[in-house]
Amino acid sequence: MTPSDLPPPQDEPQHQARPTKAGEQEGGNEHHIHVIGLMVGSALMFIGFLNVFLSISGGFEINVMPFLVYFGGLAIWANAAIETPILRYGTMAIAIALALGLVQYGEVLFWHKQVLFWVTIVIVMYFMFVEPKKPTT
Numbered sequence: 001m002t003p004s005d006l007p008p009p010q011d012e013p014q015h016q017a018r019p020t021k022a023g024e025q026e027g028g029n030e031h032h033i034h035v036i037g038l039m040v041g042s043a044l045m046f047i048g049f050l051n052v053f054l055s056i057s058g059g060f061e062i063n064v065m066p067f068l069v070y071f072g073g074l075a076i077w078a079n080a081a082i083e084t085p086i087l088r089y090g091t092m093a094i095a096i097a098l099a100l101g102l103v104q105y106g107e108v109l110f111w112h113k114q115v116l117f118w119v120t121i122v123i124v125m126y127f128m129f130v131e132p133k134k135p136t137t
Helices: 029-058 065-081 085-105 110-129
Strands: none
Touching (some): 065 085
């Protein structure tokens, strides 16, 4: 055997360490917080939407609390899911403004419930049919 056919000595590392980027954290905590925001925001939106949907189909009145839960979940979800800052903070501001507007108005009318229902259906349909981005390697 020639010396070039021999494996490298054990005291030298076989793989070079990957250099870290400037804003990258070692533990990946940012990814965990991102996933938690997606889960909590989606859960709150679902709980608020479910209350609104049941009140539409059952014909009973609700107060503003399901809307507050829905819009709070939307703000949390937007903070975790939307990457473009203008869209992220715009969506969060609109969700908070709508929640505060309903609190100020003080009651939920039937058309409020219908608008929330159909906008949610359109948003879900959009995300069902849009293709996710391919991760760049």
